Amino acid sequence: MVAEFAGLTEAESKLLSSTSSTDVSVLDRMVENVIGAFSLPLAVATNFRVNEKDYLVPMAIEEASVVAAASHAAKLARPGGGFHGSMSDPVMIGQVQLLDIADPDGATKRILAEERKLLELANSKDPLLHKVGGGAKKIEVRVLHTPRGPMVVVHLLVDVRDAMGANAVNTMVEAIAPELSRLSGGRSHLRILSNLAINRLAHVKAVFTKEVLASDDWSGEDVVEGVLDAWCMAAYDPFRCATHNKGVMNGISAVAIATGNDFRALEAGAHSYAAWKAGEGRVISPLTMFEKTPNGNLVGSIELPMAVGTIGGTTAVHPMAKLAMKILGVSGAGELGTIMAAVGLAQNFAALRALATEGIQKGHMTLHARNVAIMAGARPDQADRLAKVMVSERAIRIDRAKELLEKEHTS
Ligand code: NAD
16 A cells, blocks of 8 residues: 555565564564564674673664764773763652642642552552562652643652663553542643653763873873863853764664664653753753863763663564674663663763864764765665775765766776
């Protein structure tokens, strides 16, 4: 039907059913109206040493230079000991919105007085989570004064252990909503997880020694100062900060996709946390921080919500995600989140270093040259040749690729 609707040729229809290394029947059970699979390159980032353990980090991403940049940054972190970090307890927030409340303060008191009973009710919905040490742990109540009247918003704090937790939390908030309506004297409306996971944070640090940052063209001291100036712009300019944080997520989302994690949830969590942390009167803050040690080395650190799971969601269903998890070799969500934060820090450091020295385009366009050649119509075997010529000419453009291609065809 799709082929008829869109006028697909037989070859195009065939392409739809032949591009997946995963059985389409598996994919068909994951979402609705499946017509094929969309492949992304699956790569591994190298050199990552996190908390004294070496990892090969699977990344699924379409953007050239991300894997190379992460691997290079991780290499530069190794003389300083690699990355060190941890994750807080995996506590997610589920929200219940209560409306038509005559007395918000009274409702707040009545709800908090029944905290134990509400937690028991929530936990009765997920005995398995409770058994592995997780479960609903706390109730918080906020009162919002909005143009549509006061709203009481109840937060259910749930330790979701090795799950991302959205389904677990959503089930619990739906279960306690009727009781919250009764206690508040109003009615419950929205019942859903918040992606602003301020209680589930990853913290990672790395030292980049000034010696390792030195190159033929730049002294280590210049690179350190250059990165500090670059970071400072992000701290004071939301226009720069948006891109600074995008660079962090280049790495994190690629690992999320490879491991079957919900990258939209991570992106939403990261960017909303960056805004939340910026505080009153400011728009956004960098997810990373760079400082100089007394002996002149560069220290990078990262802090962000990391709602990732090694259980549940797609991680345990998608065969490629399972394979990626095996390559990574992590024991649980805390370890996975710590590695992902390290990748985010590495990615960001690589971008700042490039921007503060030779500029981002040199490395990026060199790696992008192959894509440009393919866009110009080159076959994969021609693309490498054309890319090499364009890089040597410093003219990585479609028009130049087309010229070179024509030359190949006529010669
Ligand atoms: P899930 O429900 O598939 O798995 C979690 C369950 O696994 C737990 O409830 C528990 O019963 C069980 N479990 C067994 N051993 C466990 C352990 N060691 N640690 C934790 N749980 C254990 O998955 P989920 O993580 O609750 O939900 C994730 C999915 O929800 C993702 O696919 C995501 O895309 C989706 N989602 C996201 C949002 C959002 O981000 N706003 C909203 C709705 C759904």
